[in-house]
Structures are given as C-alpha cells and as structure tokens.
Amino acid sequence: MFWGDDIIAKFLTEYGEEAKKRPLVLRDEKTLSGRPHIGSLRSFVMHATLSDILTSRDIPHHYFYEINDTDAFDSVPPYVPQEFSEHLGKRLCDVPSPDSKAENYAMFFAQAYLHALTASGYFFESYRNSEKYSEGAYDEYIRLALEKRQQIRVIYQEVSGSEKPESWYPCQVICDQCGKIATTRLTGFDGKKVQYVCDADTKYVKGCGFSGKKSPFRGNATLPWKVEWAAKFCMMKVDLEGAGKDHYAAGGSRLVTNRICEEIFGRKHPFDVRHEFILIGGAKMSSSAGTGATASEVFALLPRYIFRFMMIQKDVMQTINFSPEGDTIPILFDQYDEICRDYFSEANTEMKDHKKRFLELTHADVTRKHEDFQQLNRFLPRFIQVAFFVQMPHVDIYKKFEEIKGAPLCELDRAELDLRIEYAKKWLEVWSPEKYIFKIHEKVPESADLLDSHDREFLKILAEFLKKQPDATGEMIQTFIYERKTALGLDSAKVFRAIYLSLLGKDSGPKAGWLLEALDNQFLLQRFEEVSKISFHG
Ligand SMILES: [Zn+2]
Structure with missing residues (x-):
C-alpha cells in the first residue's frame, strides 16, 4: 500500500465520524525567518499528498498552510544586511522588508516561497499567523493560558522536565517602548490587562528596561510556541497535523503540545503523523544553518512532476537523500520513466498497485483538475540523452528523438521533449558532474x-x-x-x-x-x- 493511503486509512478510522459533520482540516506551517530550505518541504509535501488522497476519495477537507510571521527575529541571515540586527527580538512581521518593497520581512521571504509551492501544483490555503492574532482568534486561548499557567507549568515539567519559575506567564507582549517581544516578561494579569517589564536578556537581544500595562489581546501578545501550537489546533479545528520525528521523541514538544491541547484547551489533539527528514550531502538540513539548496532553487531546477516524484517516492518514515550534484537528477528521471512506461504498457495489469497509486499521486495536480490522465502517455526521451544532445550544436534534437522513438513525435511528445531540453540545460549549468559536460573541439585539441x-x-x-x-x-x-x-x-x-x-x-x-x-x-x-x-x- 502507498504510505499515504495507509496513513489516511488509520486517520479515518479515528476521525472519520467528524468527516460526516464538516470538512476535515489538515494543517502545517513554516516560519519565515529567511529563505526556506528544501528541508522544510518534507512536511509540506507530506500534508499536501495526504490532502490529495482525501481529494481522490471525495472527502471534503481543507489543507491550511500557515505563514508563521509572529516568531521573534532571532538571527540575521548572511544574505540580509547586518544593520538588521537592530530589529532582533521583534516579531518577524514587525521587521522591515530587506528590499523595502514587500510588506515586511516575513512577507518578503514568503512571496517567493508561496509562489514556488503553488508552482509545485499542490493545493493548499495559506494564512498569516499575525492576522489570526490581530483578529482576536487567539484571545480565548491567551486568556486560558494565563489563567491556567500553573497547570501548563506542570505539563512542561512532567513531559519534558523543563522547570519554569512559579512567577512564569506563558505569554509575551510587544514592548510599547522598543517594539520587541522576545525581551518582555509578564508580572501580572488582572483578567483584562497584563503588567510587563522589558528586561529579559536572551542570547541575542537585551530588554530596554521599560515597564507598563496593556491588553494581551488582539495582536498585542504571542504565546510560547508549544502553547501557541496547541492553540492553533483548537482555533483552526485541526484533525490531522504531522511533525518531524524529533518532536515526538521522549519529552518532545509535540507531546507537551498534545497535552496542553487536551488538558488546558479541552479539545482532542489532532491525528499524529511522524515524518523523517531530507538529508542533503548526508547532513540534516536546517533553515537556520543556511547550508544547501533553498526550496525555491530546487523548484526552479526540477520540473514539477519530478519534484513531486522525488518527494513522495519514499515512505514518510524513510529519509530522503538529496544530493543534486551527482547522478541524482538523471536517475530520478529514469525511475520516473520506468514507472510511467509500465503504467501505460500492455502489461499494466501486472504492475504493482502501489506503483500505480504512486504515479497517480505524482500527477494528482492533473487528476484534480479532472484532466485526462491519458495525456501522460507520451514518449519520454531519456534525460541523460537530452543533456547530451543539447550540447551538440549540429544535431537536430527533434529529428534525433524521432529516430530513437521510431515514429514521428506528436504534440505531447514534443512538449515533453521541450520541457526536458529546458531542464537538461539548467542541470548542465548548475548540478551536472563534470563528466557530462563537453564541447566538441572544432580543431584537433x-x-x-x-x-x-x-x-x-x-x-x-x-x-x-x-x-x-x-x-x-x-x-x-x-x-x-x-x-x-x-x-x-x-x-x-x-x-x-x-x-x-x-x-x-x-x-x-x-x-x-x-x-x-x-x-x-x-x-x-x-x-x-x-x-x-x-x-x-x-
Ligand atoms: Zn522594550
């Protein structure tokens, strides 16, 4: 069975009754603290694929994707002017855009990222976390968290062993003097307003010393992330939300969050799905480390279906090793071609069901639009051969592949060849090993x-x-x-x-x-x- 069908079967056993009353909700998010790394796509694609499976089974649902723009700005990436360090400690949505054109820092990075996600052909509905705060969607949970702060302290302590002082409040407000949020500490709550002081000394920013009183509602405050995560489950009515396996380790954040969701906010926690990571060059990728390829770069260098094929090929609990520099890309094309050819061949009946399913979900963007799946039955010129012929200036590449096919290229064949020519050129320019790049010398070398x-x-x-x-x-x-x-x-x-x-x-x-x-x-x-x-x- 394809991994996604297996997850959805278990999910529906547990949450299927809800689906009879209302559309189910899947959710995921990304904090826009810089250029998103390809590693962050594992989670996005996992949820998007599960959404595609629900669609294929006509089960009404939403896949909400949050642009998290309320976390504190905690480090200046190397590609952002270092003067931005003056904004450290503010919410990402309160930091100006590096190009001064986008609405703010988070939206500057969100634009290219959302564009790439849309171009990948997945379906999702995005929203900004800051808007949820300013609309007051969090207010009820902020109040509950402030009122039940001692119970939250106990949950933290019991699950993760993290000790918070008795005076701790699970909430931070924006300082009225310096505009930062990471530096404030609450000292009281009278049911309407909180008393705060801006004196916290974090690893990257110090408070300004101001103290004051203000309402924590309507966008003036944020919850610490595990409490906020639980609030999101309730606020968005989430039925399924996965996370990287590290969040599920003993004492992990998801275990804290699930308990807060149920014991503090009184809602059943969403169905859990653990996923593995993407490794690039053998090292776990993290967006803060800034190594390896960004999501937008990878999208630009792979056609949509190859990207999707790569991302869903492995069970979510298996690591994806992505080393774009070697033979990875030509091999991906070959693997795709083999499955696609098998699918449309006469021997189709012998093909393993999970492989069929896998191809259908690779192209779920096609079926979702009710377009004919048969259009994928086209001649597939071998990628490595395309990469070879594009370097031969005197070769008529269309004629060449007509010879290889042994029949004229139809419109679909030509479109596929054109697409592969485009991506083979990009591959030769960016990722191809030296051995694949050549130039015929006009004179004896x-x-x-x-x-x-x-x-x-x-x-x-x-x-x-x-x-x-x-x-x-x-x-x-x-x-x-x-x-x-x-x-x-x-x-x-x-x-x-x-x-x-x-x-x-x-x-x-x-x-x-x-x-x-x-x-x-x-x-x-x-x-x-x-x-x-x-x-x-x-
Ligand atoms: Zn301050």
Missing part, C-alpha cells in the same frame, strides 16, 4: 599529443569502421569498440580516453557510441585521420 601509437592505431581502425558503416547506430559503434579492443588486447579505459582526447580535449566524456553516432561522419573521419598522423612525443 592539443591534448591529442598525449596519444601513443596504440591509441592512434586504434583510432585508424575505428575510422575505417565509420567509413564503411556511416549509418551505424550508437549501439553498433559501442559494440565495435569493445570487440576490437578485446581482440587487440587493449585496455578499454585507454581506448575511450583516446576518443575523448581527440574530440573533446579531455579524458572522459559521454558514452562514446552515442557521441560518435551523433557527430557528422565526414568530420569524424577527418579528425581521426589527422590525429592518427600526429607523431608521438611521449
């Missing part, structure tokens, strides 16, 4: 000097073959090279190196058979003749 007499003899034999068989396919050429080098007792690495050195000026390159097939026959004959005449200096 200097590196041809490195060839010894055996190499030159072999190139002469190869040229004779190409002269006799000008229409040989890549496969035939490849076979010929292997058979002849074995017959002559030559080392294969050395033979291929000779070909690359004489055409590309470097000692490695794409599969030689393809390369030779794609190049003009007369050009090759002339090149190998010239090269085989060069006297050996070594």
